Amino acid sequence: MWAYVIRRLILMIPTLIIISIVVFTIIQLPPGDYLESYIAELQSQGESVDKQKIAFLREEYGLDKSMPEQYFTWITGFLKGDLGYSFEYNMPVTEVVGDRMYLTILVSTVTIIFTWIIAFPIGLYSATHQYSWGDYGLTLIGFIGLATPNFLLALVLLYLANVYFGTSIGGLMDAQYINQPWSWDKFVSVLEHLWIPVIVIGTSGTAGMIRRIRANLLDELNKPYVVTGRAKGLGETRLLLKYPFRVSLNFFIADIGNMLPSIISGAEVVALVLSLPTTGPMLLSALQSQDMYLAGSFLMFLALLTVIGVLISDLLLAVLDPRIRLGEGATR
Amino acid sequence: MNRNPANPHYISIEPYDPNALEQVTKAQEKFLLASQWQLIWWKFKQHKLAYWSGVFIVLLYISILICEFLAPYNLHTRNTDHIYSPPQPVHWFHEGEFIGPFVYRWYNTLDMEVLQRIYHEDTSQVYPLRFFCRGDEYEFWGLFTSNVHLVCPAPGSTLFLLGTDRLGRDMLSRIIYGARISTTIGLVGITISIVLGIIFGSLAGYYGGWVDNVVQRVIEMIRSFPELPLWMSLSAIIPVTWSPIWVFFGITIILALMDWTGLARAVRSKFLSLREEDYTMAAQLMGASTRRIIRWHLLPSFTSHLIASATLSIPAMILGETALSFLGLGLRPPITSWGVLLSEAQNINVVAIYPWLLMPVLPVIIVILAFNFFGDGLRDAADPYKN
Numbered sequence: 001m002w003a004y005v006i007r008r009l010i011l012m013i014p015t016l017i018i019i020s021i022v023v024f025t026i027i028q029l030p031p032g033d034y035l036e037s038y039i040a041e042l043q044s045q046g047e048s049v050d051k052q053k054i055a056f057l058r059e060e061y062g063l064d065k066s067m068p069e070q071y072f073t074w075i076t077g078f079l080k081g082d083l084g085y086s087f088e089y090n091m092p093v094t095e096v097v098g099d100r101m102y103l104t105i106l107v108s109t110v111t112i113i114f115t116w117i118i119a120f121p122i123g124l125y126s127a128t129h130q131y132s133w134g135d136y137g138l139t140l141i142g143f144i145g146l147a148t149p150n151f152l153l154a155l156v157l158l159y160l161a162n163v164y165f166g167t168s169i170g171g172l173m174d175a176q177y178i179n180q181p182w183s184w185d186k187f188v189s190v191l192e193h194l195w196i197p198v199i200v201i202g203t204s205g206t207a208g209m210i211r212r213i214r215a216n217l218l219d220e221l222n223k224p225y226v227v228t229g230r231a232k233g234l235g236e237t238r239l240l241l242k243y244p245f246r247v248s249l250n251f252f253i254a255d256i257g258n259m260l261p262s263i264i265s266g267a268e269v270v271a272l273v274l275s276l277p278t279t280g281p282m283l284l285s286a287l288q289s290q291d292m293y294l295a296g297s298f299l300m301f302l303a304l305l306t307v308i309g310v311l312i313s314d315l316l317l318a319v320l321d322p323r324i325r326l327g328e329g330a331t332r
Numbered sequence: 333m334n335r336n337p338a339n340p341h342y343i344s345i346e347p348y349d350p351n352a353l354e355q356v357t358k359a360q361e362k363f364l365l366a367s368q369w370q371l372i373w374w375k376f377k378q379h380k381l382a383y384w385s386g387v388f389i390v391l392l393y394i395s396i397l398i399c400e401f402l403a404p405y406n407l408h409t410r411n412t413d414h415i416y417s418p419p420q421p422v423h424w425f426h427e428g429e430f431i432g433p434f435v436y437r438w439y440n441t442l443d444m445e446v447l448q449r450i451y452h453e454d455t456s457q458v459y460p461l462r463f464f465c466r467g468d469e470y471e472f473w474g475l476f477t478s479n480v481h482l483v484c485p486a487p488g489s490t491l492f493l494l495g496t497d498r499l500g501r502d503m504l505s506r507i508i509y510g511a512r513i514s515t516t517i518g519l520v521g522i523t524i525s526i527v528l529g530i531i532f533g534s535l536a537g538y539y540g541g542w543v544d545n546v547v548q549r550v551i552e553m554i555r556s557f558p559e560l561p562l563w564m565s566l567s568a569i570i571p572v573t574w575s576p577i578w579v580f581f582g583i584t585i586i587l588a589l590m591d592w593t594g595l596a597r598a599v600r601s602k603f604l605s606l607r608e609e610d611y612t613m614a615a616q617l618m619g620a621s622t623r624r625i626i627r628w629h630l631l632p633s634f635t636s637h638l639i640a641s642a643t644l645s646i647p648a649m650i651l652g653e654t655a656l657s658f659l660g661l662g663l664r665p666p667i668t669s670w671g672v673l674l675s676e677a678q679n680i681n682v683v684a685i686y687p688w689l690l691m692p693v694l695p696v697i698i699v700i701l702a703f704n705f706f707g708d709g710l711r712d713a714a715d716p717y718k719n
Contacts, residue, residue: 018553026562029569147647147700149654152674152693159683265560269655273678283561284659287568299561306556 004318012307019303020078024071027287027296038087074296084293088286093297096282101301104278107197107271108263108305112256114202115209115263120252122206123213127221128240130214142210145203150266154200154273161196197274201266205259216251220244250321256313260306372636375713382709385702392699396512402482403505404491406468407668411490411500414438417451419688420492426458434460438490448685459489495688497676506673507692513669515699517584517653518646524588526642529595534626536596537603547600551593559590563652567661576667583662587649598641602634636714643707647700654696670696 035058065073077084081094089096122142126135173189220226221244229239271280279298286295356364366374377383395402405411420438424430437454467484471477485491494503536547563586570582606612607630615625656662657671658678665672673692676682682689 015549015553015556018549019556022553026565026569143701143704144697147651147697147704149651149658149674149693149696151655151658152677152690155677155680155683156690159680162680261556261558264558268558268560268564269659272659284564284661287565295565299557299565302558302561303556306558310556 001318005315008311008314012311015307016304019307020075020300021071023296023299023303024074027292027299028067028070035087074293078297078300084297086286086291086294088289088291088294093294096294097279097297097301100277100279100282103276104264104267104302105305107194107201107267107276107278108260110194111198111201111205111263111267112259114198115205115259116252118202119206119209119213123210123217124240124245126210126214127217130218139210139214142207146207148203150200150204151269151273153203154196154270157196157200158274165192197267197270197276200270201263204266205263209255209259212255213248213252216248217244220247250317253313253316253320257310260309264302264306368636372713376709379709379712381705382712385705386709388702389699389706392511392515392702395508396515399508399512400470400472400478401480403502403508404467404481404484404493405502405505406470407501407506407509408666409468409501409505411492411496411502413500414440414490414492414496415500416449416498416686417490417492417496417500418686419495420451420490421453422461422491422493426455431458432460434458435485435489435491437488438492459486461491462486494691495686497689503673503688503691506668507670507695510668510670510673510692511695511699513580513663513667514650514653514671514696517580517587517669518649518703520581521584521588521591521649522642522646524585525592525595525645526638528588528592529599530631530638532592533596533599534603534630537600538607538622538626538630540604544600547596551596554590554593557590559652560655562590563587563656564659564661567656576664579663580667583653583656587652591645591649594645595638595641598637599634602637603630606630606633636710640707640710640714643703643710646707647703650696650700650703 035054039054074084082092084093085091086093086096122138126138129135173186173193223244225243226239229243230236234242267278268280268283270276271278272284275281279302283295283298285291286298363371376386400406411417417438417440420435422433422435424433426434437457437459438451439454440449440451442448443450461483462485463483465481465484466479467481469477469479483491492502492504494507496502497506532547532551536544566586566589567583570579574582612625612629615629620629653662653669654671654674657664657669658675660675663669663672670692674690674696677686677689
């Protein structure tokens with residue numbers, strides 16, 4: 001088991017290195033840099049540009065160095081927990097980012113749990129009642145959730161929540177709690193606001209999950225061991241929960257890896273529409289103003305979140321399913 | 333019947349036909365002789381939902397060729413007297429008398445209290461709709477100019493079935509024109525990603541070894557990026573100075589760059605199993621080149637699977653374009669796609685005051701559902717020899 005964990009961890013390193021190179025290339029690709037757009041902005045406002053100051057800034061931020069040098073400064077800083085300096089906010093990226101990262105993690109985790117709670121019973125029902133009206137109806141609802149663009153659903157739900165529940169528009173908490181220390185009231189306020197993004201992000205993933213669970217269970221239900229169980233006189237519910245259900249649990253864990261990237265990108269759009277204090281809106285503005293360290297750190301963080309999520313799901317799977325940890329060990 | 337007690341064995345005295353076991357009925361013969369594609373077609377037709385979704389998709393793609401004719405107004409026709417008009421009702425009966433589809437005069441008054449235009453019907457006069465009629469002049473694919481439309485309002489009246497936007501442009505017409513961009517983006521994008529998927533998938537699957545390893549790692553890496561942030565960053569690269577048509581291709585390529593990985597994986601796993609088949613070995617022994625084996629022996633055997641998976645990934649592209657354009661990172665006016673139309677409905681005020689501006693989401697949902705059902709049916713039919 002430990003050998004498997006260590007191998008899995010080592011495999012992560014090259015992936016992360018490549019991802020960091022790609023991220024760095026992407027944020028460098030737009031022509032010009034932040035200072036150039038800064039100069040252009042100053043000039044358009046009719047302000048004079050202090051050449052010396054610009055040159056100083058350029059040297060200060062290392063923008064005059066070659067690409068590989070800039071990359072190494074960035075990535076070594078990243079490893080030390082120094083995410084670089086945000087030009088736009090004029091402070092270290094770590095401070096700008098702060099809570100946003102945790103809120104992104106919070107929204108994503110709650111969404112995954114929500115998706116599970118919804119998708120699992122429905123998938124179970126659909127598989128055991130294949131081709132019934134319930135199966136068709138639930139599948140159709142799932143499909144509609146899949147087909148509706150997230151941002152629109154967010155907009156409409158936001159409006160409805162405001163009209164019927166009086167939830168304040170936008171954000172993850174009522175305005176009075178922003179920048180306040182955590183308290184019970186603040187927590188309740190967050191919960192009141194959290195359900196909209198969670199439902200919105202969850203709907204698109206749920207449909208896919210229901211279908212995968214259904215297909216997976218259907219495969220299991222036709223296997224000889226189910227027939228054996230039935231022949232021995234096991235009740236249907238017990239039979240279902242005792243064998244096929246447990247097998248499909250494995251797959252369930254494995255699915256986190258599939259879901260994470262889409263949940264995180266769903267969270268980004270929804271965050272933009274709902275103006276949630278997560279990473280979405282800030283990433284967008286950082287990209288637009290070429291605030292490269294900020295944008296780069298966000299992208300890197302999101303990718304890291306996914307890679308770690310997949311790792312966790314792989315490890316959980318290995319714990320659950322001896323075929324994986326033993327099989328892998330035996331072949332290599 | 334021979335029931336001789338001396339011989340307990342049963343012997344049939346009927347004449348023996350040596351071909352009896354091999355006899356097939358006409359229907360069976362047709363089935364056995366049918367080509368793979370014919371079998372796929374038969375199986376696909378049984379799946380009613382998928383079949384009708386397919387019909388719908390074909391009609392949709394035909395309609396985008398002739399949207400100038402289908403739309404009652406031109407894309408940029410502005411009706412300055414009818415700004416933010418809600419959907420206009422069409423009536424059939426006037427004062428209890430059947431007239432056929434017609435509209436009343438549609439006019440607005442300004443509510444000074446909330447400064448909002450309120451629309452009313454003037455029921456004194458009837459304006460029957462005209463069909464195959466002359467309306468806005470358009471240039472049909474740059475070939476000839478015409479002004480024939482499927483339906484238009486009578487002179488002096490208006491026809492805003494889905495309302496108008498802030499410049500008084502007819503929403504229905506804009507949605508019909510928007511289909512042109514939104515649906516082609518899916519097709520162009522999927523073509524690019526099929527090509528990429530086949531190239532990388534077949535390289536990895538056929539050669540195996542380190543090639544396979546490298547391709548697998550690249551795929552894994554691309555898949556571990558959340559799509560949208562990456563799309564956002566890539567579309568930030570597209571210079572603002574590009575002409576709309578280049579932006580269109582830029583966006584399509586960006587969408588495809590993220591999408592090919594799923595196809596490549598499918599191709600790879602198929603290759604891994606197919607290269608062990610006897611006929612591949614036979615081709616190798618006969619001295620066929622790798623290229624020839626891939627092109628003529630391996631690809632045809634899973635084209636159907638490939639088409640099915642490609643169909644299933646078109647919806648993601650359409651949604652991706654919609655989301656990007658909505659955020660203002662994708663296509664920009666004057667190019668009109670459903671996403672661009674929806675970007676007008678970006679704030680909560682629109683949902684509250686002008687809900688009909690959300691209409692473009694309906695075609696998005698319908699098209700995506702249709703593609704999903706169609707792709708599902710194709711996937712089930714792709715392997716007609718199963719069962």
